[in-house]
Amino acid sequence: MIEGDASGESRRTARRGGASVTVSQVAHAAGVSPMTVSRVVNGDPRVSQATREKVDEVIRDLGYVPNPAARSLASGRQCRIGLLYSNPSASYLSEFLVGALAEAARHDAQIILEQCEAEADAAALVGQLRRHRLDAVLLPPPLCDDPQLVEALVGVGMAVAQVATGRPAEGAHTVCMDDEGAAAAMTARLIALGHRRIGFIGGDPRQASSQLRLTGYRRALAEAGIAMEAALETAGDYSYRSGLASCEALLDLAVPPTAIFAANDDMAAAAVAVTHRRGLDVPRDVSICGFDDTAIATTIWPELTTVRQPVAEMARMATQLLAGAIAGGAEERQAASDESVAFSLIARDSDGPPQRA
Amino acid sequence: MIEGDASGESRRTARRGGASVTVSQVAHAAGVSPMTVSRVVNGDPRVSQATREKVDEVIRDLGYVPNPAARSLASGRQCRIGLLYSNPSASYLSEFLVGALAEAARHDAQIILEQCEAEADAAALVGQLRRHRLDAVLLPPPLCDDPQLVEALVGVGMAVAQVATGRPAEGAHTVCMDDEGAAAAMTARLIALGHRRIGFIGGDPRQASSQLRLTGYRRALAEAGIAMEAALETAGDYSYRSGLASCEALLDLAVPPTAIFAANDDMAAAAVAVTHRRGLDVPRDVSICGFDDTAIATTIWPELTTVRQPVAEMARMATQLLAGAIAGGAEERQAASDESVAFSLIARDSDGPPQRA
DNA sequence: TTGTATGCGTTATCAG
């Protein structure tokens, strides 16, 4: 018995660098079977309070930590979550990653970054993902709005979470924010401030959020009884450069708007730049609002009034959904859940009442 | 025989969702032993060319992918790399993560994010890290400059990589960029443009890079035979807000500088904002340069001339170093390597020749 | 409530 233990010990140490404590050692020290230790660790309810406390104590003393590799090998469940991204807007990706990684750590899941072009062949992509042994996929915009991709992924049995999508797909989990409501709220704020001519800089038409935000803008206008005007709705694509052009167009109008609402912060920042370039003041001459509350919103001057989109939180929830789906097995994967998070208006210094003409 | 196979098959399928191909199946199909398949997969040289080709073919046909959990359990080597961060500058973290995650995927390593305050107790932190079973730690600035932390980490046998540090520690891997050289090069560029009064906005004095960048600035001035002037060196802390104050001070000088070199992009962006606020033009009235080439550099107008610090590449190298160290075992961990990456000057629109007085 | 047997997919070790 003793000899067996000793030889086992030396073998292990020979193989591995750090001597790690195992269930057996804990079990031995606590005077119970390895199985009981496993139950305690996994919170199995059918363990007497007494043994549980004793085992917990030994675990603390010995500093036992479960070996994730052994765990996933034995249980057969692993957790490799792919994060597909195509448009690496640094701040968005960063916040997304922070949320996803935090939650992944809790589930011992691995996040695997996978960059891919938006136009990539869905079938080829799926093959590539399988090669990485992914069980689930996190889809931030704009990929989450690609129906073919989502369908292909769900088709091969992967759990997929669409984050901030405007096109929820059958069988996929979704975590969304009410983009339309947020856009309406921001527009209403501008109206309450006294603005009547509010310009809108739209986002990439290929992303569902663009349409949602535009609709929210229009709805608020309608509710306030303000007539819409086509010239006040310019088409951007979420890029800074497009914001520049759109703002120029807006300010070139015979009767320029007193406020500009851009569908994201980058374009709003561009609008601020153009406005400054023309010798106008923000917000005195023109109020400017953004959307997303990314880093740029607080970096430029004046700081942008914007809509806060809790990206990290959304990524966290999506990851949790996926981890749960994988753990639950195929049957639970069917019952894809749709979560939604709340937006909030962040009032800063880029908007104010319109100037008296 | 057949029955045995069949029962094993059904059991496996019962446990796991996706039927994954195993070494045994590949071995069977190729008419060799599982061990040989393992050798082929791991590139063991002592396998005949013929068998290797045959096995490789079967692997492709069956779509075999090694199970990482089983692999690390059997080999005893795992790869859990912690990424400690305290100052979540979104863009830096994002780029860092992209690099680290990309390399981690290649080594089947897991990146575990761990936020911690800069003043945290090193001992407590180390305990926390052990609880996560980390084998190695990635240390971006400013944490990489905390000698106590690094020492504590190395002390408990963890492989640690200091990224962009100014204080390389004994036993730790380092991946650096020549901050001083880069700052000197940027300053020299400004001098070549014709500037003689160049203001400098320094970074957080607690981060080693700040001193390095300041030294580079001074060196270039000295080499050009331009007298240094204390009033032209202002103290920032890498934050946008500090850049605002420093730039105000610089422009309030009796004889303001014709160019301002900020130790990072955020402060440079702030300088641009202040300059605009005063009705001055960039770069006509004042040239402004940044450092790091973060997202903000290309988002504001005019786009910033800056130093590109290849953060993703540095994170990638650091991760590779760590993965190698873990795989190599304790002995190799001693031979910590110091890598360095090249910087580059990115000329954009925020600088130009000084205005003729 | 607790313990026993067994296997997860892979690799280390040693024998051929």
Next chain:
DNA sequence: CTGATAACGCATACAA
């Protein structure tokens, strides 16, 4: 160069 065997650390299934 190749194969048989025995772990790796844990969890499932079933027995007590």
